[in-house]
Amino acid sequence: MALVDDRMSVSRAAEWTGGSASVGDYFELLKPRVMSLVIFTALTGMVMAPGGIHPVLGFVALLAIAVGAGASGALNMWYDADIDRIMSRTAKRPVPAGRIAAGEALQFGSVLSVLSVFVLGVAVNWVAAALLAFTIFFYVVVYTMGLKRRTPQNIVIGGAAGAFPPMIGWAAVTGTVSIESIVLFAIIFFWTPPHFWALALVKSDDYARAGVPMLPVVAGPETTRRQIVLYSLLLAPLATAPWLMGFAGLAYGVISIALGAVFLALAVKVWRVTEGPEARRAAMRLFVFSIGYLFTLFAVLLVEHLVVAAGLGA
């Protein structure tokens, strides 16, 4: 006798849409590309933090942070399925494409959220776990449910959610929040608006159709371009702070200044070239560069600290 009947009894069979999702579809719910940046920045925070953490606990901390970030991505896709369906960039996601039912995404995200916070708290410490819980809450409730559809400042404030991982990584090692981890937070926080607005300039039609009040839709491309330059002016000097404050080396100082200058130059180009395909290209160039910019800054911080640690160990 089969333990489970192959015929599924559901009360309203005609409405049943689930059951056809693959494991890959569920993995896609976790927004793996965002998750990889989260893992990377959290790892940098952990490596830079004073003291040390047992490698097993460090691995578990990274895993919990990654799963927590992925869970918030799944909850975001559950809530945003209606607008994701309208935008070309997001229409193929598992929920709007019909491969996963909205309720399934909600359950998946909720279970993983609770599990990731619990594991981080029990295995590492509760300060890091509380920060992870707050990050998930901030991304899902404050950003996705509160800000995204209401204000053009959505990604400015919501960007905080993406900026927390290095702070969580730092707290996993030290059990505290300190000025250094706040600086790492601030770099990602001020990087987010020019990064997303560069994309929004190109995809503003998409956002307008979906009724998402991104800055180019509400205030127009000119204001957006000015804001991109203003945030870049804040970001470039801020990114040198780890070197100026003495918790990053000369290599980081030189690279952050050089890349900051390129970032600023690309932002000014976006501001000045406002017409035709060249304007679109300038915005896309800034968007792509901004990803490499953040990745390089954190990579240099990571490598510098690993080299110093190896030098001390030798």
Added chain:
Amino acid sequence: MADEDGIELTPEQKRRRRARNIAIAAMLVALVGIFYLVTLVRLGGNIASRTM
């Protein structure tokens, strides 16, 4: 009536359900392994540094 008969899963749906079940099982085994290792690390450290 169709609703009372339930839904007959297609072979592809059955294959995917099996893959999902295996993935969940793997996650649970991994979670057990993680808790085992974390217990060893946290408890082991405390035993090593206990006062006699």
